[in-house]
Amino acid sequence: MLAKNSERFGQLKNPCLGCPSTRYCLTRGLSDSETEQFSRKTRHPSPLHKGEKVFMMGESFDSFAMVHSGCVKSYVTSRDGEHQIIGFHMPGDILGLDGIGSGEHRYTAEALETTSICELSLRDYEDFCNRVPSLQWRLLDVLSRQMVDEQKMLLMLGKMTSEQRLACFLLDLSSSMAARGMSAQIISLPMSRNDIANYLGLVIETVSRLFTRFQSEGVLTVQRRIIGISDRARLQAIADNNSEDYRELDRVA
């Protein structure tokens, strides 16, 4: 069913027109006729299944990839073979911009679930920029926002405790879901505990224990990968490291 939908999506004449991601995608800010031109240039390969790669570290970079549906994780690999997940990517996100400078991909992008990707070749993008100059700024815009997100991650990995990291992660995920029209209170995690742990610089046991603790404190409800945020204010307080003040407030009341 999903696959069929996706095939149909691939055969549409102008899949970008009416795509729910158009507000976040490279097409943001384009007129309908510009979006139509853009759409004609994009390729829509058959959907990837869980574990399949969009591209791999070291491959040559010749096109951008945009997530249309599903979810993708990206990770870098160290010389001794360890992975570090650097991001999870939702519909509308643009992948592979790291390759612009060096001409080759510097991280691997892998589907976490059945995922449809839209591709735009670098060459077509260049052509297109000549006709719609604002598109060039759009790409800088996207790239700089991705950089800001990574800087936030540096702060998390460098300075935050494990509970702060998980709280931040869930809040980010929640607002990312909300921005895509899904519930901000109930999150269906597309990634495993292992992926979360790796992303946050922790091990799976620590993440598991934190989920249990947050649940017992009434902050979350946890059922496998379905996470409910029961007390957003307290989750925010944990993320901001105000949890002690919060608990004190609680104790007094």
Next chain:
Amino acid sequence: MLAKNSERFGQLKNPCLGCPSTRYCLTRGLSDSETEQFSRKTRHPSPLHKGEKVFMMGESFDSFAMVHSGCVKSYVTSRDGEHQIIGFHMPGDILGLDGIGSGEHRYTAEALETTSICELSLRDYEDFCNRVPSLQWRLLDVLSRQMVDEQKMLLMLGKMTSEQRLACFLLDLSSSMAARGMSAQIISLPMSRNDIANYLGLVIETVSRLFTRFQSEGVLTVQRRIIGISDRARLQAIADNNSEDYRELDRVA
């Protein structure tokens, strides 16, 4: 003396022509006449002293800053007031690109020593791009390389031990110095132990102990901020987490 030199630099008609950083700066790949045009648009304010800010997190973004001489650290600040240093910037590096997306700076850039900065307003840059389209790609290029560097940092903070982090840091610094024509073997650190520790997600005591240990193992020679790399191969092995194999090799021999 330094200040006088810098003032003179600021009064030059075409400071970019003949600037030693021209190979790394935005001007890379421009012809002499293009560089001259570029040069006319740049501002060269009087040099900053140690501790002075190039720009601060939250300020509106309206110009790029390029390091001409000296050294700059950049850091983000968390809601509870903690800093995380996200990079050190040497001559030729471009600062403030994070502001493109949001229109405001998302990190603070602060001089570590007396530092000269070249400024180019966003408006002038846009004008200039219309005349020299390749410059637009140049900026994407720089931005994507900065992103790749940050991804490497994520790997360090997420997965590496303290000794791996310091070894990586010193090797990176060494090659950065070498790329700027300075010695790769003897490094004069522009930043304090505290800055190094913060950057690497450690505390000052740990960094101090590591320096002492590396010296006693014959990998480094340490005299305050003058660091000599005595055994680059072993430093690389530590960074790659091959140190045990290495020591075993050593023990057998």
Next chain:
DNA sequence: CGGTCTATTGACTGGGGTCAACCAGGGTGG
């Protein structure tokens, strides 16, 4: 039902953080 994969839980350990004392340069002023 057995097999496998993912997640949870418990007991224990250790790398790196914390706290505190001390040291070494390098101004500064008498």
Next chain:
DNA sequence: CCACCCTGGTTGACCCCAGTCAATAGACCG
């Protein structure tokens, strides 16, 4: 020229958060 302090760095003793190891429990699927 020395006495003083002050900042930045080093060293030691101790501790704790999160990692490691290992056993168990569920979900999912043939």
